[in-house]
Amino acid sequence: MKNIADIRKEYTKGALEPQEMGHAPIPVFREWFHQAITSEVLEANAMVLGTVNLQGRPSSRVVLLKGITDGGIVFYTNYASRKGQEIAANGFVSAVFFWPELERQVRMEGQVKQVSAAQSDTYFYSRPRISQAGAVVSEQSQVILSREALDARMTELLADESIKIERPKHWGGYEIVVDRVEFWQGRPGRVHDRVLFEKLSGIWLKSRLAP
Numbered sequence: 001m002k003n004i005a006d007i008r009k010e011y012t013k014g015a016l017e018p019q020e021m022g023h024a025p026i027p028v029f030r031e032w033f034h035q036a037i038t039s040e041v042l043e044a045n046a047m048v049l050g051t052v053n054l055q056g057r058p059s060s061r062v063v064l065l066k067g068i069t070d071g072g073i074v075f076y077t078n079y080a081s082r083k084g085q086e087i088a089a090n091g092f093v094s095a096v097f098f099w100p101e102l103e104r105q106v107r108m109e110g111q112v113k114q115v116s117a118a119q120s121d122t123y124f125y126s127r128p129r130i131s132q133a134g135a136v137v138s139e140q141s142q143v144i145l146s147r148e149a150l151d152a153r154m155t156e157l158l159a160d161e162s163i164k165i166e167r168p169k170h171w172g173g174y175e176i177v178v179d180r181v182e183f184w185q186g187r188p189g190r191v192h193d194r195v196l197f198e199k200l201s202g203i204w205l206k207s208r209l210a211p
């Protein structure tokens, strides 16, 4: 096996010019996400979500992007999960997308708020029935005694297709309203391009950061 320290890749696919990136980050993100989809980036909508608990201890996990708004991005989860509890304690979060096929990273920071119950309903009822059942049976992040107990609850819930599976009130969406977004493009020799958008007093400022 290759020595881990010898694993490296040169990045050659692109470059960033801040003056060509407009005045706000969301339009750029929409364009980059579209390019990730058309370039068939594997799980382009997967992002690493960082939350911080009341003691200042961070934790991270992957969640899926489910929408882009004028102010930020939307994902869905269990509000009572570890991440949900941390968000309730501290509404500041981070999100990172890594699209290796494009040699790009996008980092976002901001404050989260729950989306409306109506919006969560719309998304919940658009999901396959098995995913709806999964959201009902999983007390996400809690210790459980066995896989079998989970499977038995799924089987029971899915048995009668005529019964509507209701969205649990503790399951729904969050919108991350971003105030800091950084676009990163890999460049040769580790001299990468970084363009930062930062919202200060309601105005987006744009700058180039050292790699």
Ligand SMILES: Cc1cc2nc3c(=O)[nH]c(=O)nc-3n(C[C@H](O)[C@H](O)[C@H](O)COP(=O)(O)O)c2cc1C
Residues within 6 Å of the ligand: 043, 046, 059, 060, 061, 062, 063, 064, 065, 075, 076, 077, 078, 081, 082, 083, 084, 140, 141
């Ligand atoms: C590719 C991928 C996509 C995921 N998407 C979601 C998601 O959209 N929502 C979610 O709650 N968990 C999702 N998960 C599971 C989370 O990473 C995590 O295990 C779960 O949300 C519990 O996290 P917590 O205990 O920190 O709350 C995904 C995991 C992977 C690997």
